[in-house]
Amino acid sequence: GDSVTQMEGPVTLSEEAFLTINCTYTATGYPSLFWYVQYPGEGLQLLLKATKADDKGSNKGFEATYRKETTSFHLEKGSVQVSDSAVYFCALSGNQGGKLIFGQGTELSVKP
């Protein structure tokens, strides 16, 4: 069945460092891909999404490109801030009525 694999955390970075969180997927057909973020004490929020191959999703300085050839959707940010500290979830929606399949989450901690 469809699945998502993310790099394990926690990831600890200094402010202004470059961020990459790896995400790969297994799916039949052409899924939509998402990154959700969960800030401390808050609910899941959509960060960005891409619906077809080579699409780039972007928001709040974060980017991810849908790479069908490598079945990947890695999250990147050029310069992280303390306020980016959160848990990040990669997810896909395939051909099954829109339900999301999530990775296990990657906790990011940014130190001043």
Next chain:
Amino acid sequence: GAGVSQSPRYKVAKRGQDVALRCDPISGHVSLFWYQQALGQGPEFLTYFQNEAQLDKSGLPSDRFFAERPEGSVSTLKIQRTQQEDSAVYLCASSSSAGRDTQYFGPGTRLTVL
């Protein structure tokens, strides 16, 4: 309302008790999803409604779990005879249409079964 709301936010139940968790989706949203999130894990799909029709319940872990959305808006997830392994955060999400539209999540209900 402005977003998806869930109640109660926290629920403690003794093993064997029945619980009911409520979800109020964004007004007018057609699709409603329930997910279960164990500690330190990603959410896992439980069930999906399109309006009042339950189109997919493949993720419900046992017949003790039951969900309904009788009028196509508010939904209730009921767990009968709760077990310790049911302890988790239960998330509700809604989207404006069927298919792969963006899902908006509620804050979740944290269920602890003693």
